Amino acid sequence: MKVLVAVKRVIDYNVKVRVKADNTGVETANVKMSMNPFDEIAIEEAIRLKEAGTAEEIVAVSMGPQQCQETIRTALAMGADRGVLVKTDDELQPLAVAKLMKAVVDEEQPGLIILGKQAIDDDSNQTGQMLAALLGWPQATFASKVEIAGDKAKVTREVDGGLETIEINMPCIVTTDLRLNEPRYASLPNIMKAKKKPIDEKSPEDMGVDTAPRLTTIKVEEPPKREAGVIVEDVAQLVDKLRNEAGVI
Amino acid sequence: MPADYHGGESPFDFDHRYQGPAYTDDHHAWRATLRAFVDQEIMPHVDEWDEAGGFPRGLYKKAADVGLLGVGYPEEYGGTPVDDPFFLLVTAEEMARCSAGGINASLLVHNIGLPPVMAVGSDELKQRIAPQVLSGDKIHALAITEPSGGSDVANLKTRAVLDGDHYVVNGSKMFITGGMRADYYSVAVRTGGDGNAGISLLLIERDREGFTRTELKKQGWWASDTAALYFDDVRVPVENLIGEENKGFAGIMKNFNNERLWMSASANALARVCLEDALAWARDRQTFGQRLADHQVIRHKFAEMARKINATQAYLEQCAQRVAEGERPVADLSMLKVQSTLTMEFCAREAMQILGGAGYMRGCRVERIYREVRVMAIGGGSEEIMRDLVARQMGI
Ligand SMILES: Cc1cc2nc3c(=O)[nH]c(=O)nc-3n(C[C@H](O)[C@H](O)[C@H](O)COP(=O)(O)OP(=O)(O)OC[C@H]3O[C@@H](n4cnc5c(N)ncnc54)[C@H](O)[C@@H]3O)c2cc1C
Numbered sequence: 001m002k003v004l005v006a007v008k009r010v011i012d013y014n015v016k017v018r019v020k021a022d023n024t025g026v027e028t029a030n031v032k033m034s035m036n037p038f039d040e041i042a043i044e045e046a047i048r049l050k051e052a053g054t055a056e057e058i059v060a061v062s063m064g065p066q067q068c069q070e071t072i073r074t075a076l077a078m079g080a081d082r083g084v085l086v087k088t089d090d091e092l093q094p095l096a097v098a099k100l101m102k103a104v105v106d107e108e109q110p111g112l113i114i115l116g117k118q119a120i121d122d123d124s125n126q127t128g129q130m131l132a133a134l135l136g137w138p139q140a141t142f143a144s145k146v147e148i149a150g151d152k153a154k155v156t157r158e159v160d161g162g163l164e165t166i167e168i169n170m171p172c173i174v175t176t177d178l179r180l181n182e183p184r185y186a187s188l189p190n191i192m193k194a195k196k197k198p199i200d201e202k203s204p205e206d207m208g209v210d211t212a213p214r215l216t217t218i219k220v221e222e223p224p225k226r227e228a229g230v231i232v233e234d235v236a237q238l239v240d241k242l243r244n245e246a247g248v249i
Numbered sequence: 250m251p252a253d254y255h256g257g258e259s260p261f262d263f264d265h266r267y268q269g270p271a272y273t274d275d276h277h278a279w280r281a282t283l284r285a286f287v288d289q290e291i292m293p294h295v296d297e298w299d300e301a302g303g304f305p306r307g308l309y310k311k312a313a314d315v316g317l318l319g320v321g322y323p324e325e326y327g328g329t330p331v332d333d334p335f336f337l338l339v340t341a342e343e344m345a346r347c348s349a350g351g352i353n354a355s356l357l358v359h360n361i362g363l364p365p366v367m368a369v370g371s372d373e374l375k376q377r378i379a380p381q382v383l384s385g386d387k388i389h390a391l392a393i394t395e396p397s398g399g400s401d402v403a404n405l406k407t408r409a410v411l412d413g414d415h416y417v418v419n420g421s422k423m424f425i426t427g428g429m430r431a432d433y434y435s436v437a438v439r440t441g442g443d444g445n446a447g448i449s450l451l452l453i454e455r456d457r458e459g460f461t462r463t464e465l466k467k468q469g470w471w472a473s474d475t476a477a478l479y480f481d482d483v484r485v486p487v488e489n490l491i492g493e494e495n496k497g498f499a500g501i502m503k504n505f506n507n508e509r510l511w512m513s514a515s516a517n518a519l520a521r522v523c524l525e526d527a528l529a530w531a532r533d534r535q536t537f538g539q540r541l542a543d544h545q546v547i548r549h550k551f552a553e554m555a556r557k558i559n560a561t562q563a564y565l566e567q568c569a570q571r572v573a574e575g576e577r578p579v580a581d582l583s584m585l586k587v588q589s590t591l592t593m594e595f596c597a598r599e600a601m602q603i604l605g606g607a608g609y610m611r612g613c614r615v616e617r618i619y620r621e622v623r624v625m626a627i628g629g630g631s632e633e634i635m636r637d638l639v640a641r642q643m644g645i
Contacts, residue, residue, distance in 0.1 A: 188316025188329045191278045
């Protein structure tokens with residue numbers, strides 16, 4: 001089985017994100033970028049499937065500017081076999097990514113697609129679901145456990161009330177949640193070996209996909225600063241504040 | 250506050266400093282891996298391990314798995330053959346971030362113990378030792394210094410006398426890093442007459458009869474197991490001779506060049522940690538109605554720290570470049586080591602002044618670094634010995 005894994009280049013989770021001075025977005029110049037942590041989990045899951053003999057080949061796919069190649073290299077250094085870079089400097093919204101992914105899927109014909117449940121930059125939590133709809137494939141989102149047996153996948157999902165286990169037909173789409181696994185480090189020998197692994201480069205135009213944004217960003221602002229807390233004297237005061245200041249009861 | 254300041258992203262911290270063209274994507278990828286490794290496997294335990302005087306042995310295995318132990322060693326022995334000193338720089342810098350020199354000293358002690366075996370040892374010896382060391386199963390220390398002296402290597406006294414197919418070793422070694430837990434020791438012994446020309450290197454296993462050790466307590470490097478070693482009629486088979494008899498001195502000296510580059514990179518990175526932590530503090534701390542960082546005296550301290558760190562970094566990279574080109578710039582590596590440890594000393598002092606009482610408390614990175622300045626300035630060739638070597642190279 002071939003596994004396709006989506007990997008996105010995002011602002012590193014350690015970086016304190018700042019809004020651009022002109023309120024058009026967040027500052028990305030000179031900011032440390034890394035692989036979306038949920039995608040690291042996706043790659044790790046694919047590697048484990050390969051180690052277990054369930055998967056034969058892992059293809060890491062990234063979309064965006066040339067630098068996304070570094071993110072693919074990280075995936076290759078963790079253990080993916082080859083990469084596909086869909087190169088564009090244009091803004092890509094989840095629907096565009098899902099359409100591009102569909103085009104890659106049509107070409108690669110994988111048996112399983114693993115994506116992060118969301119990317120930590122815009123937290124959209126849409127791409128996997130949209131891709132499933134476009135392909136007409138079953139989906140198991142927020143996975144915390146994946147077991148594959150023959151043409152069925154048994155997936156434990158993290159839902160609001162706890163855990164839900166579902167069984168779906170292959171080929172299918174899985175999106176990863178935090179507790180699915182602990183991703184391995186890209187070891188030095190594997191970093192060196194990854195250099196020899198191929199990365200295929202494509203463009204949205206080659207693939208005939210329209211990536212024009214459907215959503216317009218009007219303004220990006222910092223969330224309001226948190227104010228210092230106060231200690232209330234008694235329950236009456238608490239209720240009063242909740243009712244008259246916070247307006248929540 | 251400068252308009253372009255965004256909290257922990259100054260051009261002097263680890264992520265935003267200038268990294269010249271010598272650093273390739275491979276170096277950056279390795280840096281990212283080590284960053285995550287140190288943050289996840291070491292940082293959360295640093296204070297606990299340092300106070301406890303040691304770290305779990307399992308860390309060697311983890312370090313091996315990530316490729317840390319094998320940097321620069323041949324693939325056939327389990328290493329990753331990156332023969333470029335910038336990998337050494339990146340490794341030293343990232344490991345220094347944990348700020349516990351003792352963890353690094355013991356965890357990576359094989360980088361002083363194993364190189365003589367790799368450089369001049371027999372194939373049999375390499376095959377017997379290297380794979381187990383690079384896999385993190387065995388620990389390999391280096392024992393040169395003796396109670397009677399460390400700087401004057403040529404006058405070491407531990408004797409090895411040939412008796413049939415064994416050497417019989419008598420004497421003792423002092424301040425040996427990894428000395429309590431090591432499985433293998435590359436030991437400098439006297440097999441011939443006085444001076445350089447009578448020194449050999451022997452590989453001695455920990456369980457040889459007559460070989461004992463005691464632990465030493467230190468000012469810093471608490472997480473490192475430093476020991477005195479005693480050899481009392483220890484019989485070592487001749488196959489354990491590393492290289493040729495009476496030719497050990499050159500091997501020891503060659504080892505020092507890498508060790509000095511490593512220590513220099515570490516010392517400067519530790520200076521950078523001091524700057525980083527003091528900067529974060531001074532931007533936050535209010536004194537006399539303004540930020541500590543707004544007082545001119547304090548601002549100048551930062552400028553001085555940054556100036557020294559950047560100058561040292563430039564020198565470090567110049568030396569690394571020359572090593573990469575196949576040179577062995579002994580005088581410059583010696584000056585570099587002095588430059589780096591003086592920079593570390595200066596920054597540890599200034600950072601602690603800026604941190605005030607908080608900097609004097611355990612659990613603060615600067616407090617530990619302050620206690621670990623001297624071992625960097627004395628070990629691996631003291632400042633005095635380095636300067637003497639420079640003067641001699643200058644033909645004075
Ligand atoms: C924590 C720690 C770990 C160590 N780990 C190891 C290890 O793993 N393996 C190992 O072999 N050694 C190790 N050492 C030993 C270290 O290399 C020596 O301490 C160092 O070489 C200095 O030797 P010494 O301490 O005997 O000092 P000495 O040689 O006695 O020198 C004492 C002082 O006199 C100065 N001095 C000496 N000669 C001259 C001169 N000609 N002119 C001017 N000044 C001079 C020196 O600079 C020094 O300041 C370690 C030391 C420490 C502190």
